[in-house]
Amino acid sequence: xxxxxxxxxxxxxxxxxxxxxxxxxxxxxxxxxxxxxxxxxxxxxxxxxxxxxxxxxxxxxxxxxxxxxxxxxxxxxxxxxxxxxxxxxxxxxxxxxxxxxxxxxxxxxxxxxxxxxxxxxxxxxxxxxxxxxxxxxxxxxxxxxxxxxxxxxxxxxxxxxxxxxxxxxxxxxxxxxxxxxxxxxx
Amino acid sequence: xxxxxxxxxxxxxxxxxxxxxxxxxxxxxxxxxxxxxxxxxxxxxxxxxxxxxxxxxxxxxxxxxxxxxxxxxxxxxxxxxxxxxxxxxxxxxxxxxxxxxxxxxxxxxxxxxxxxxxxxxxxxxxxxxxxxxxxxxxxxxxxxxxxxxxxxxxxxxxxxxxxxxxxxxx
Numbered sequence: 001x002x003x004x005x006x007x008x009x010x011x012x013x014x015x016x017x018x019x020x021x022x023x024x025x026x027x028x029x030x031x032x033x034x035x036x037x038x039x040x041x042x043x044x045x046x047x048x049x050x051x052x053x054x055x056x057x058x059x060x061x062x063x064x065x066x067x068x069x070x071x072x073x074x075x076x077x078x079x080x081x082x083x084x085x086x087x088x089x090x091x092x093x094x095x096x097x098x099x100x101x102x103x104x105x106x107x108x109x110x111x112x113x114x115x116x117x118x119x120x121x122x123x124x125x126x127x128x129x130x131x132x133x134x135x136x137x138x139x140x141x142x143x144x145x146x147x148x149x150x151x152x153x154x155x156x157x158x159x160x161x162x163x164x165x166x167x168x169x170x171x172x173x174x175x176x177x178x179x180x181x182x183x184x185x186x
Numbered sequence: 187x188x189x190x191x192x193x194x195x196x197x198x199x200x201x202x203x204x205x206x207x208x209x210x211x212x213x214x215x216x217x218x219x220x221x222x223x224x225x226x227x228x229x230x231x232x233x234x235x236x237x238x239x240x241x242x243x244x245x246x247x248x249x250x251x252x253x254x255x256x257x258x259x260x261x262x263x264x265x266x267x268x269x270x271x272x273x274x275x276x277x278x279x280x281x282x283x284x285x286x287x288x289x290x291x292x293x294x295x296x297x298x299x300x301x302x303x304x305x306x307x308x309x310x311x312x313x314x315x316x317x318x319x320x321x322x323x324x325x326x327x328x329x330x331x332x333x334x335x336x337x338x339x340x341x342x343x344x345x346x347x348x349x350x351x352x353x354x355x356x
Contacts, residue, residue, distance in 0.1 A: 017259055024254060032246040046250055050257045057258035120240035128241075143238050148205050164196055171234060178237055 005070035013060040020057055027071070030145065031078050037140045038082045040129045048085060052078045072155050075145075079137070079155065086133055127177035135170035138163055198227040287326065294322035 003011075005026070011019035031052060036045040055077050063073060128136050141152045149167075153160045197214035200206045206214070218224050295318040302318070 015263070017255070020258060021255055024251060028246055028251065029243060032250070033243050036244060037241070042244075042247075046247065046253075049246070049250060050254050053254045054258045054261045058261050058263050061263070117240065120237075121242075124238055124241040139238070142203070143235060148203070149199075150205075164199060167199065168195065171231065174234060174238075175230065178234070 006065035009060060009063050009065050009070055012057065013063065020053070023056070023070075023074075024053055027074055031074060034075060034140065034145055035078050035082050037128065037144055038079070038133075038136060039086065040125065044085060048078065048081050051081050055081070072151065075147075076155055083133065123178065127174055130177055131170055131173055135166055135173065138166045139170045139174070142167060192221055192223050194221065195224055195227060197221075198224040198231065202228050202231040290326060291319060291322045294325060295319040298322055 003022070005023065008019040008023050012023065028049075032045055032049055035048045035052070036042060039045055039048065052074070056074060063070075065073075128139065131139065137156070138152065141147045141155070142149065147155070149160050149163050152158075152163055156163070158166075194217050197217040200210055200214035201218055204211065218228065298321060299318040302314075
């Protein structure tokens with residue numbers, strides 16, 4: 001039977017490096033993609049992955065794990081490191097400006113599906129990069145990581161109502177950035 | 187009406203993400219039946235979700251695993267906070283202490299007894315009342331209390347000294 005994350009963390013706390021490897025293998029992709037989508041740069045994501053798992057290793061004894069609590073713990077580490085890095089490096093982050101949508105690369109009717117997909121990906125990346133960090137965070141955590149608002153609230157310490165308000169704002173901005181117009185209803 | 191004007195647009199989130207208990211979802215669905223703006227919003231959320239999926243999961247570089255694990259293994263580990271309680275003495279170390287205490291009580295009781303029965307000594311009604319051994323024990327207890335009081339400032343200062351740190355482990 002596969003060991004739980006919390007059992008592996010207990011082993012990590014005891015200095016078992018193989019347990020750390022097992023946890024890394026389990027969470028490499030989601031953690032890497034979380035950081036990548038928040039930071040928007042692969043080099044930063046790689047650096048912060050190293051930092052996140054080093055912190056996990058060095059502070060494992062402080063983890064008080066109930067069942068199901070490891071993933072939020074790891075994501076909190078990753079989120080805090082990314083926030084800290086983004087604020088330290090002063091990455092260019094702008095709120096939505098009227099001309100922002102026009103600056104985004106437009107979708108073309110290219111014959112190569114691969115090229116189109118790459119272009120679509122680029123548009124999404126660019127749109128997310130234009131959101132403020134808090135709006136980007138809520139989109140990444142809810143839409144990509146599929147965390148519930150209640151889980152995000154526990155992770156970030158922000159009230160659920162605040163997170164939902166941020167989410168609505170993020171959706172409104174993304175609609176404009178990605179050219180999805182809001183539909184007025186009767 | 188636009189969805190931004192709807193006070194209940196949280197219902198659209200509940201339905202789109204299927205988030206909340208059954209009662210919440212039921213109420214959200216009921217709201218959507220009567221609110222076309224929120225229905226449209228759910229459609230927009232689905233469309234947006236589809237658009238965002240264009241940025242799918244990216245594989246980390248193959249070399250990242252080795253780098254992460256090597257860096258973690260080289261980092262010093264943080265020790266848990268030391269317990270504020272002092273280390274307990276092993277029980278066997280108390281045996282000679284107790285033996286010395288009993289011996290001291292016996293010696294003191296013998297001394298008190300011979301002093302009380304000495305010529306011209308009418309004093310110490312307490313000795314007659316409860317006997318020399320308990321009185322000797324009480325005297326030692328009182329002496330111990332006085333010694334503790336005298337040492338209290340030094341013990342207090344000692345306890346505020348630099349905290350114990352455990353050696354770093356790799």
